[in-house]
Amino acid sequence: MEYKDLQVFLSLCSLLHLGKASQQLHMSASTLSRRLARMEEAVGAQLFVRDTSPMQLTAAGEQFRLHAEQTLLDWQQLRSAVGTDISDLAGSLTLYCSVTASYSFLADLLSRFREKYPNVDLRIHTGDAAESIPRVESGEADVVIAARPDQLPAELTFKSMASSPLLFIAPRSVSSVMPMNPADTDWSQVPMVLSESGLARTRVNRWFESAGIEPHIYAQVSGNEAIVSMVALGVGVGVVPELVLKNSPMSGRVRVLNVQPELEPFSIGLCARTQSLHEPLLQALWQTAVV
Template sequence: MDTRALSVFLSVAETLNFSRSSELLHMSVSAVSRTIQRLEEELGQSLLERDNRRVRLTGAGQEFRTYARHSLDEWQRLRRKLGSDEELAGEVSLYCSVTATYSVLAPILETFRATHPAVEINMHTGDQADGIARVLEGRDDIAVSGRPSQLPQRLRFLPLLESPLVFCAPSADCAVREMVQTVDVSRADFDWKLVPFIVPERGVTKDMLDTWFNNRGVRPRIYAQVAGHEAIVAMVSLGLGVGIAPRLVIEASGMADSISVIAAPRDLGPLTVGLCSLGQRLASPPVKSLWDVAEQTYPRAI
């Protein structure tokens, strides 16, 4: 089995960039391109569509990506079954927000690298609200995400910690600060039209907040919808509005002195943060090993 060719294809399928994959794989761009071309010739199908602006998977490429991942996982299982003495190897594609890299993942990865140094972690960062979708689409093995109210049937979720969701305002004197410093925004009769509100544009937190507002028949004055809790905290610190964010994001943002927590509504509930993965991906030894280390790192999971 040409496992190297499968690994090359999976890298290009993830990055959608031949130059980036060549750097990650320590190969020349031409060598990466030739590997993909040989696979396409053997299959008699185009796996990637290429033009001067972008690279994307064809329908055959999407199917082959699933096959390639399954084949590499089966190959590693077979080697162990036949008594290979080599240490666990392979790679895990991991997605999380920037905050989660050091506030959630740091102790997990420290232990995992010490016990499984041959497993490569491919880290991708972005808005945590995209984590579940990326896992469901097969783009990443594991993502750090808030727990949705309803989990897709194919998805496994490992709770790690809880962080209260809090309303926050700028600390510095400004119009927004003056609007909220003399009132209690957690009161049911608070008029949200009085202040500009900064909300997440998608994700678990948005769903929780929408439900909270709907239950009160509230239509807040929305100043902006932004991607990521970090962006909300930054905009609040600039005096642009009132926002909502997990307390752990505020504490890790480096802007805590510029933010004042003005309410932590009990009935809004905390955000449960954890790992999510497709059940079938947990059959992969490297993926399952990282999952197990996370569970051991946070033994008092919810």
């Protein structure tokens, strides 16, 4: 088995989706599926449960993940020891992102960046997604993983890495909070759990305004992850990016509503100050990110 196979496997572990992983790795989904099948044949066990969304690691897959991470780490250390084509870039970068972004994008990006630039210290800070753009504008972060705002400030540059639909979610059980059919709903009476600020709040406000509805806001919270938890508890209906829902341990306790018109999806990627992109460390991270 080649080191590239291990890198491919870890990308799958990060994304848990053949289609998204194939786009990130620049190979067809069928090619990626065959490559995974060959790895499973070599290991002698099934590594993923494929008939779920997202896919799930099996017990053997979890053991193989640890093996892949350790093997690639050992390989990197060996290359460093013998001086084989390792970049001499050194220094530090500060990156800010939400917890969900760290699950969905950071693991793979960090793995590839550290392999290429082991002497660069990438300092990670996590928090509310709504704080991402203000952080990079103020200089508190060199780069952020964020959703592209409707109006990108002129001094910033954005590099898209993925798209995520923006979803209405309700408690899984039918209750007074939300009937099964959204078309029969008086939205002015639905208790809403929304983010305090940020792009999701802007877009759901616009949705209500275009429908001429005054929303009944039950709670305003900081961070999309908290919205999923509150909806799962049955207190109201929320709006979150699909990536947040997929990574939430409470996803099985909510349902996605078929609401029309749909909200505009998020474009998620790296964002940095344009004047800083010529700096070698930031340029190296920018080029490492896969579109």
